[in-house]
Amino acid sequence: MENATILRHIIEERRSIFPKDYSDKEIPHHIIDEILSNAVLAPNHKRTKPWRFKVFKGNKKQNLGEELQKIYKETTADFQFLQKKYDDIGFKISKANVVISIMVEFSGLVPDWEEIAATSMAVQNMYLTCTAHRIGCYWSSPKLVNHLKDALKIEDNQQCLGLFYLGSLE
Numbered sequence: 001m002e003n004a005t006i007l008r009h010i011i012e013e014r015r016s017i018f019p020k021d022y023s024d025k026e027i028p029h030h031i032i033d034e035i036l037s038n039a040v041l042a043p044n045h046k047r048t049k050p051w052r053f054k055v056f057k058g059n060k061k062q063n064l065g066e067e068l069q070k071i072y073k074e075t076t077a078d079f080q081f082l083q084k085k086y087d088d089i090g091f092k093i094s095k096a097n098v099v100i101s102i103m104v105e106f107s108g109l110v111p112d113w114e115e116i117a118a119t120s121m122a123v124q125n126m127y128l129t130c131t132a133h134r135i136g137c138y139w140s141s142p143k144l145v146n147h148l149k150d151a152l153k154i155e156d157n158q159q160c161l162g163l164f165y166l167g168s169l170e
């Protein structure tokens, strides 16, 4: 197939696929590496490379899920708290094989929106690489991530833009 046809096919095939549809199959290490190394090929103004990704697997992923549940409990008034939502946070994290935190670092060399745009393009590269490998993924951007400053060791010139969930589909 011609490159342009393959590219069009992958772009068309790309979907946000949610953790409930992921299988238990492990995503091989080299594919995670490929997803990240394709991410960082995204265009970025003045070569600021503003994306910062952290990969969570196994116990670290479990701890992240517990932290998100704790944040949900602490930031939600009792009368608004939903046990289903609390459980769902844990379910999504445990069903995903890998979770990647999406962060941007503002260099001050270019407008902040350009750093967010470049980081978003890096995420699109991750989406497309996942599609090519039949890995389900989606970008989740709940308000809860604004409270992950300590857990993710986010610096003052950085911002968390969400979490990228990944899981095999086969």
Ligand SMILES: Cc1cc2nc3c(=O)[nH]c(=O)nc-3n(C[C@H](O)[C@H](O)[C@H](O)COP(=O)(O)O)c2cc1C
Residues within 6 Å of the ligand: 014, 015, 016, 017, 138, 139, 140, 141, 142, 162
């Ligand atoms: C910046 C960004 C943030 C998103 N945040 C969420 C989210 O918090 N929850 C969610 O269910 N989907 C989220 N999504 C996924 C979109 O809702 C999804 O792309 C949309 O449903 C279209 O589906 P598609 O990706 O299969 O085309 C986000 C997508 C983007 C680009």
